Amino acid sequence: MVNRFVLNEVSYFGPGARQVLPQEVKRLGLHKAFVATDKDLIKFGVADKVLDVLRQANIPYEIFSEIKPNPTVSNVKAGVEAFAQSGADFILAIGGGSSIDTAKAIGIITNNPRFSDVVSLEGTADTDHKSVPIIALPTTAGTAAEVTINYVITDEQNQKKMVCVDPNDIPAIAIVDAELMYSLPKGLTAATGMDALTHAIEGLITKGAWEMSDMFEIKAIEMINRYLETAVNEPTNPEARNGMAVAQYIAGMAFSNVGLGVVHGMAHPLGAIFDIPHGVANALLLPTIMEFNAPAALDKYVQIAKAMEVYTDGMTREQAADAAVRAVKELSLRVGIPQHLSQLGIKAEDLDRLAEAACADVCTPGNPREVNKEIILELYKKVL
The missing domain is CATH 1.20.1090.10 (Dehydroquinate synthase-like - alpha domain)
Known part of the structure; x- marks a missing residue:
């Protein structure tokens, strides 16, 4: 039997690890971030802890915060359209599984447009290309979406959760900074x-x-x-x-x-x-x-x-x-x-x-x- 193990290219750990973000953006030759997060993380200042690092490094970004706790096909489609209009060349996912899963779906569909219906990604989709580069910063200690090859999107029309499994969706970089979790209820x-x-x-x-x-x-x-x-x-x-x-x-x-x-x-x-x-x-x-x-x-x-x-x-x-x-x-x-x-x-x-x-x-x-x-x-x- 052959066993496969897929992990991030690079991961960082420890309180304050978000400070490595500019050096990684530079190393990968990236220029503008599409920030996938949710409204509560913006409201309570958690996203700002990361955005401050971008601002200090003069890295431009655009925010997409239309993400639900159980992200839907509609969420993803809106995100794909917003990414296309943003001029960004990478996705910065800040949040729990919902934000990171949405980022994965956006990144996969952007580089594999034949899956733009979203629902065809369910199961093990045979995508041709790796996702748009994703840098994931989890704000919860649970889903581990920043290191998995899975993401879950709700098909609201059929009221089912689609589990999508694809090695092409794994974030290029995971930054696991516990300081982003201190305000978690x-x-x-x-x-x-x-x-x-x-x-x-x-x-x-x-x-x-x-x-x-x-x-x-x-x-x-x-x-x-x-x-x-x-x-x-x-x-x-x-x-x-x-x-x-x-x-x-x-x-x-x-x-x-x-x-x-x-x-x-x-x-x-x-x-x-x-x-x-x-x-x-x-x-x-x-x-x-x-x-x-x-x-x-x-x-x-x-x-x-x-x-x-x-x-x-x-x-x-x-x-x-x-x-x-x-x-x-x-x-x-x-x-x-x-x-x-x-x-x-x-x-x-x-x-x-x-x-x-x-x-x-x-x-x-x-x-x-x-x-x-x-x-x-x-x-x-x-x-x-």
């Missing part, structure tokens, strides 16, 4: 952090996992267990913020290359149909689906228990799996994640439609234990 810190934990756990147990990906995912679980609660409760704690920023990137390095599972398969329709934030959906589903998957991945669950620091000598694999599931559940509770779909407005009559969509999701086949619509429906019922 408590709830969003918790949800995105649990999203990163979901990536690490699903990436560890997915069918495509192998030794190299396992190494990264185990380390990510260790770091998230160590830093997430502190990052939620002490938002300007530099060690915790930087620890989470690095941990989510490490998780992304691996899951991007090996795939995910049914947690994401079930979370995507919750976002597409009911606009539930992706991190919240993943976090709510994770413990229940971990419990379901345990029999198919017991050795990996021993590793999870060790990384979560709940393994004790003499435990059987089954006991270690139970301890791992409990540890994830307890962490989720401590950081304030909702525990039931009904808290988010989901009703029993919605579940059949959700299960149908989850069954067809591109992430679901990677699950270590086989599922079908009936099993997925039962899993939704458990968390209702």
